[in-house]
Each structure stands twice: as C-alpha cells, then as structure tokens.
Amino acid sequence: MLKLIKNARLYSPEPVGLGHILTAGERIIYLGSKNPELPDQLQAEIIDVEGAAVVPGFIDGHAHITGGGGETGPASRVPPLVLSSFTRAGVTSVVGVLGTDDLTRNTQTLVQQAYGLREEGLSAWCHTGGYHVPLTTLTGSARGDIVFLDPVIGVGELAISDHRSSQPTLDEFLRIASEAHVAGLMTGKAGIVHCHMGDGERGLSMLEQAIATCEIPARVFNPTHVNRNKPLFEQAVALARHGCYIDATAFPCGHVEPGISAAEAYIQFRDLGGHADRFTISSDGGGCLPAFDHEGNLTRFGVGLSDTLPDMLRELTNRGVPMPEALAPLTSNVADLLKLHRKGRLNVGMDADLVVLDENTAVRHVMARGEWHVRDGQIARRGMYEQV
Structure with missing residues (x-):
C-alpha cells in the first residue's frame, strides 16, 4: 500500500524542489524535503528516481x-x-x-x-x-x-x-x-x-x-x-x-x-x-x-x-x-x-496521480490512483482485453 518516490525534482506544477513523495492507497500522504523513515514492517515499495522530474x-x-x-x-x-x-x-x-x-x-x-x-x-x-x-x-x-x-x-x-x-x-x-x-x-x-x-x-x-x-x-x-x-x-x-x-x-x-x-x-x-x-x-x-x-x-x-x-x-x-x-x-x-478538486496538483491529500519524466521530457513511470501503470517506459498494467 505504501510507495515512496525518493530524490524527485518535484513540480506541483509549481516548483517544489528536490524531495520525496509518499503515497498510501490512492492518496499522497507526504511530500517534502525530509526523507521519511519507514519501519521495515510496513513493507513500503521504494523507488529512487535520482533527480528526475515528477509531475502531476x-x-x-x-x-x-x-x-x-x-x-x-x-x-x-x-x-x-x-x-x-x-x-x-x-x-x-x-x-x-x-x-x-x-x-x-x-x-x-x-x-x-x-x-x-x-x-x-x-x-x-x-x-x-x-x-x-x-x-x-x-x-x-x-x-x-x-x-x-x-x-x-x-x-x-x-x-x-x-x-x-x-x-x-x-x-x-x-x-x-x-x-x-x-x-x-x-x-x-x-x-x-x-x-x-x-x-x-x-x-x-x-x-x-x-x-x-x-x-x-x-x-x-x-x-x-x-x-x-x-x-x-x-x-x-x-x-x-x-x-x-x-x-x-x-x-x-x-x-x-x-x-x-x-x-x-x-x-x-x-x-x-x-x-x-x-x-x-x-x-x-x-x-x-x-x-x-x-x-x-x-x-x-x-x-x-x-x-x-x-x-x-x-x-x-x-x-x-x-x-x-x-x-x-x-x-x-x-x-x-x-472542478476535479483532488486532481492536477501534487500535494498532501491529493490523489496519487503522477508522472516521472526523463531528461528528454519523455514518460518514464506513471502512477494512477496509487498504482503503477507504466514502469521504465513499459506498460505495467493493461486493460482487460489488452491482455487477451
């Protein structure tokens, strides 16, 4: 349920700076410059994007x-x-x-x-x-x-x-x-x-x-x-x-x-x-x-x-x-x-919808409602009939 994206150049879309973003379920629960300490028991998924842009x-x-x-x-x-x-x-x-x-x-x-x-x-x-x-x-x-x-x-x-x-x-x-x-x-x-x-x-x-x-x-x-x-x-x-x-x-x-x-x-x-x-x-x-x-x-x-x-x-x-x-x-x-009040911005309480862009502004990772749909440019989650 917990996903931590570390070392991201965050845009809300306003510039936030280098920081980390933590999601739980479908929501963003933390966004900031301090790396949150997560006990091993929580089994959080951690991904280090090494300074890549993370945008809504x-x-x-x-x-x-x-x-x-x-x-x-x-x-x-x-x-x-x-x-x-x-x-x-x-x-x-x-x-x-x-x-x-x-x-x-x-x-x-x-x-x-x-x-x-x-x-x-x-x-x-x-x-x-x-x-x-x-x-x-x-x-x-x-x-x-x-x-x-x-x-x-x-x-x-x-x-x-x-x-x-x-x-x-x-x-x-x-x-x-x-x-x-x-x-x-x-x-x-x-x-x-x-x-x-x-x-x-x-x-x-x-x-x-x-x-x-x-x-x-x-x-x-x-x-x-x-x-x-x-x-x-x-x-x-x-x-x-x-x-x-x-x-x-x-x-x-x-x-x-x-x-x-x-x-x-x-x-x-x-x-x-x-x-x-x-x-x-x-x-x-x-x-x-x-x-x-x-x-x-x-x-x-x-x-x-x-x-x-x-x-x-x-x-x-x-x-x-x-x-x-x-x-x-x-x-x-x-x-x-x-009037989509939980969309379009990265902030605590907003929906966990985000895109990680590479240095050429190409889509690298995509998270929708807290789940990865694209990882490293490859489709990670497909619709029902895409899988047939």
Whole structure:
C-alpha cells in the first residue's frame, strides 16, 4: 500500500524542489524535503528516481473513449480506446465525449465506458450529449444526467460553426447552457458546455452573443479545437478575455494545417496577454480527424491520440517555456475548469496521480490512483482485453 518516490525534482506544477513523495492507497500522504523513515514492517515499495522530474498526472479533458468517427460510414467508426492508450502518455484522468455519431453511440455507452476505465485504475468522467440538438441523454435532460449520473460533469461536445452540427439557434444554445450551469450549481460539478468548434465562417459568434445577452457565467462556455485555424484562434483569444477557458487540441503530425500547434497557440495566447490559467490542452484521443472541402467532401482523416500531450509538453519546454508553466494546461488548469478538486496538483491529500519524466521530457513511470501503470517506459498494467 505504501510507495515512496525518493530524490524527485518535484513540480506541483509549481516548483517544489528536490524531495520525496509518499503515497498510501490512492492518496499522497507526504511530500517534502525530509526523507521519511519507514519501519521495515510496513513493507513500503521504494523507488529512487535520482533527480528526475515528477509531475502531476495529465488530465485529458477531451477524448472519445468509446471511439469517434463515422463520417464515411460504419467502417469509419474508431474502436473504443483501451487503458494503456492513455497511461502510456502520462494521462491519469480522462473526460469522454461524443462527436458526430451521437446516435449509434450514446450517453449510456459513454457512461459505461467511463465506469470500465475506472475499474481498470484510471479516473474517468464524461459529458452528456454530442454534436447535435436535441441532445442525446440518458435521463431525458442534460440537467438530469449531470445531477443523477456520477461520471457526467457537463454537456459536450456540442458542435458549433460546423457543417456536421444541427445548426442550433441562440435560444436553443442558451437553454442547454442554462441546464448545464444549474446542474453544476446543484452538484458542485463543472456544469460546462464543451463546444466543438468547426471551420465555419461564423466562428465563435454564437458564444460571443451568448455571453453578451445572458446572465450565465462566461466560464460555462468552453470552446475546444480553437487552434484549428488562425481566424478562429484570434476570436478565441478575444473570447477568453470575458472569462472563458479555451481548449486547444494537440493535433498529431500532419493534421495541424491550416491551424497552429497547441504549443504555438499557448505561446501566442500568453504573449497577447491572455490569462494563462484559463488555457487548456487536450488530445481529441480516439476521435477521427477529418478534413473536408468546401462542399463537405472528405479529403483526409486520421485519429487523435493522447500521446500528443507529452509531445506538446516537450515542444513547449524546448521553446523556453518553464516546466511549471508548460504543465499547467495539462494539469492544474484542467482540474480547475472541471472542478476535479483532488486532481492536477501534487500535494498532501491529493490523489496519487503522477508522472516521472526523463531528461528528454519523455514518460518514464506513471502512477494512477496509487498504482503503477507504466514502469521504465513499459506498460505495467493493461486493460482487460489488452491482455487477451
């Protein structure tokens, strides 16, 4: 039950310095510079990381845990994601979403997949609904799903400015945001509307109108994929000044154009005076990454992977962003947005989710809820059907 990680360069994500971290069960029970003395009878597992960086486990706030896709027929549906597709990338918490296909995939399957990942040792949540209005729900309303279903923390990903959306009106959009916000108040959950942003010329205009015309707090409106093209990103920078969190996607190689990388988006956002604590980065893991021409015909596609998150962290640090600042969009910022109060930071009483990075910022060891999932870069714990 006890695990001691010694001689770690600790980031909370704020720098703590060289120290030691002790976990018991699923919690951190000690973090400090003094090496705790543990009697042999406790049979603690001790690992000396010899000065390696130890950081909070990454929170992937946007992943298609049941698989995404489906834009070109049944064969284009991406399979559900397995446990190690997250943990090998340092992801210890994930939030599942539905996308284009919110008909053959639904809230029931999303909630069940979240529970399955929890059984396998990950921390998992999800949003209710998907691209389309009326929302696909389990209880009959977004408010009911958030209030009565433990894993459900918000609505999303609701498609805006995209030819695949149901073209919601402002009134429809505001009613959904109201449901999410009130449910969040009732439960202490995030209560956000996580908005898929497409390449449509209207961009973020609906979110801008919503903030200008309603009493719902701006933090409820949470656009994602804001770096998919440059005009959209410029709008997102302006929108964030109203108090929104904006989410960039760590697109894999070959899928960035015509936008900018998540790392570049963060640097530009910061340099333009944006509040760095309101910027998050997610992977779109398991999601299909299609590109369409002006008539809606598919021109290319790919699949998102959580592996892009440590790659993005490396890009940021290589470009001179200090490690604590580079970590925040993957850890503390996401935890604050989603109200995951025991996630995103290393501290006594927090969940024992941590990543040990090597000198090249690659994932070396991963602990999720107090158990090792990756050791020395190798998968140590697999999901049920990964073992078959």
